[in-house]
Amino acid sequence: MxxxxxxxxxxxxxxxxxxxxxxxxxxxxxxxxxxxxxxxxxxxxxxxxxxxxxxxxxxxxxxxxxxxxxxxxxxxxxxxxxxxxxxxxxxxxxxxxxxxxxxxxxxxxxxxxxxxxxxxxxxxxxxxxxxxxxxxxxxxxxxxxxxxxxxxxxxxxxxxxxxxxxxxxxxxxxxxxxxxxDAVKLTLAFGSPMVIGLVGFASWWLAGLAMQPIYKSYRQIQQFTADAAHELRTPLAATQATVESALLMSQLDELEARELLQTIQRQNQRLTNLVADLLLLSRLDRQPVTISYDICCLNDIISDLIEEFAALAIAANITLKSEFMVTKPVNIIGNQDQIYRLISNLIINAIQYTLSGGKVIVSLDRSEQYAVIQVQDTGIGIPQLELSRIFDRFYRVNSDRSRSTGGSGLGLAIAQAIVQAHHGSIDVQSQLDQGSIFTIKLPVDSLRLENRKFKRW
Known part of the structure; x- marks a missing residue:
């Protein structure tokens, strides 16, 4: 208020x-x-x-x-x-x-x-x-x-x-x-207050119109601050409770001490990941064009990620595989670490929200101007009313499940920020209980690729 x-x-x-x-x-x-x-x-x-x-x-x-x-x-x-x-x-x-x-x-x-x-x-x-x-x-x-x-x-x-x-x-x-x-003076004398009144009404309307994005931005910052504080408070509270319980114990054997330290380590890692995500978003917002670019082979990145998350998929009883629609390697100019983070965030999301026995397929294709990456799952899907907000920071369709899996609600926001930094686009199609398809389009600049290849050679 x-x-x-x-x-x-x-x-x-x-x-x-x-x-x-x-x-x-x-x-x-x-x-x-x-x-x-x-x-x-x-x-x-x-x-x-x-x-x-x-x-x-x-x-x-x-x-x-x-x-x-x-x-x-x-x-x-x-x-x-x-x-x-x-x-x-x-x-x-x-x-x-x-x-x-x-x-x-x-x-x-x-x-x-x-x-x-x-x-x-x-x-x-x-x-x-x-x-x-x-x-x-x-x-x-x-x-x-x-x-x-x-x-x-x-x-x-x-x-x-x-x-x-x-x-x-x-x-x-x-x-x-x-x-x-005299008639002109009277017209101006009586007409001016009416015009000024209309100007006053218009200025009130225009001021409200001009302040809408400011107010919206302020509300977003306010919401972001509250969400960030909540996310930081959860692991801090868990760490504090662990330390207090340890202090109440008169004696600790080696096994109990290790369990307590492991709990503290998990919460500390959660804090570290959250802070790292916030710093990454801050850098992407502040300087989206100052990152170092190089030739990125999307085939290699996707293959590495499929191999990396194979164990996680097996543990969740989920089939994880890749499909390459083109025989030749698809290369783009970009930041390899960020592209790796972009695709990995979508794969992790797909695995977490896919029930046992489901599938997650990562496909790669290329059009004349874009490299097209799709991450498709047979998971729980996203309600249509929620689709417009899933890229908001700290927003989660299912908050309880996200927290149980360690999610902070920043994964898709980071993915969108990385795509925008690479001048691409990200879209989602989803139906409840049938799954979701995230489609990423990253521009392929053939001339820049040829120049980079020539220089590296």
């Missing part, structure tokens, strides 16, 4: 940090998007005003004859034109004004100033309360009495004789532009 809480807290911290980082990134992206949209619209707005002002300037300038005076024909180009100090003139809109249609919209206004900077005339949707003081700057942003914002451009005017007439200012209300930016 403590470990689960630790992983949950770690997962929560990962999720929170991920969500915070993503929130910061999304916030910066939102600000950047807003700035980009705002800049793009300002550029579009400036181009629009500049185009309208340029068209109006060119149309009016061609008709000006005297400085400080608007020709009557100009009145027809502009809606709601008013000469300062005089009455306003309202001309009906006609078809020849299509080039200046923007001026007839409600958000544009036009102002004329003479050479002295005096407001001369106004036209269009002129806002109330806007400052009439002349400012010669090209671009200006103004506010009216209601706080509405306007953007305007100033251009100089000349007569037909190229005399200075004064200035024209074309302005536009940017209320629609401000409303659009």
């Amino acid at each position: 403590k470990q689960n809480r630790l992983f949950q807290r770690t997962r929560l911290r990962l999720a929170v940090w991920y969500a915070l980082v993503m929130a910061l990134i999304l916030t910066l992206c939102g600000i950047g998007i807003y700035k980009a949209v705002s800049h793009a619209h300002w550029m579009t707005l400036d181009q629009e005003i500049e185009t309208v002002a340029g068209t109006l300037h060119d149309s009016i300038e061609l008709k000006l004859q005297q400085p400080g005076k608007l020709e009557p024909v100009i009145y027809g180009l502009l809606p709601k034109i008013c000469i300062v100090g005089k009455t306003c003139i309202s001309e009906p809109i006609n078809s020849h004004r299509h080039t200046l249609s923007a001026i007839h919209q409600e958000h544009y206004y036009v102002r004329f100033y003479d050479n002295s900077g005096r407001l001369f005339a106004i036209a269009g949707a002129y806002p109330e309360g806007i400052s009439s003081k002349f400012n010669p700057e090209l671009w200006q942003t103004l506010k009216d009495s209601q706080g509405k914002i306007y953007h305007q451009i100033s251009r100089t005017l000349h007569t037909q004789d190229n005399l200075d007439w004064g200035y024209i200012q074309v302005g536009r209300s940017i209320e629609d532009f401000s409303n659009y930016l």
Whole structure:
């Protein structure tokens, strides 16, 4: 439970940090998007005003004859034109004004100033309360009495004789532009928390997904430690009990002393084998490619092992034999000691789990790319649900029987580690009460074999 809480807290911290980082990134992206949209619209707005002002300037300038005076024909180009100090003139809109249609919209206004900077005339949707003081700057942003914002451009005017007439200012209300930016801000303001919430949920899920292999590895280490401690404790407890019983005896004759020493020796040997197996697994896990390789003749290794375990098979009333499917020797590049250990582990397993009168057959074949070794027995078999776990360390299908035969549950794990170190594969097929078949495939590199043979020769 403590470990689960630790992983949950770690997962929560990962999720929170991920969500915070993503929130910061999304916030910066939102600000950047807003700035980009705002800049793009300002550029579009400036181009629009500049185009309208340029068209109006060119149309009016061609008709000006005297400085400080608007020709009557100009009145027809502009809606709601008013000469300062005089009455306003309202001309009906006609078809020849299509080039200046923007001026007839409600958000544009036009102002004329003479050479002295005096407001001369106004036209269009002129806002109330806007400052009439002349400012010669090209671009200006103004506010009216209601706080509405306007953007305007100033251009100089000349007569037909190229005399200075004064200035024209074309302005536009940017209320629609401000409303659009406000909508963008609201979208970002309300959308960002929703996105961040989704990111938080996704980060919690991703953190759990990322920690699954870590948690699984932690559980495996935890289980491995518990199993190793249990396996080490059994022979240690037996040795301790033997020594304590010996100490309780007042006298020991030679026969009793030898029996006690033999018991201690067996338990010590069991400890030694277990530690050796653990060290071998550790080396294979840590440095699977640094072992020394040489040419290994699988025919010779299998023949030697059949001879070595013949006595064990006879004692168990089991037939042990080899079958070579190829007439030529099958050689691979590998570590001979490890290949020897690999096949011997499978043979020992097969003998231990085969009942009296059964058979164990070790066969050797070769395909184009692989040497194929099969260890087949007529033993008790393995349940289908257990097949996926038999290569786990310290895992035994029948724990009681394994311990009675001295097994530690590392034999198949070592076999798999050796196969993987040699870039091969190991598979198992089994049926209850019918036996098992372990199939090993080890790669045969013909070019490397030829090079090794040439060098050794």
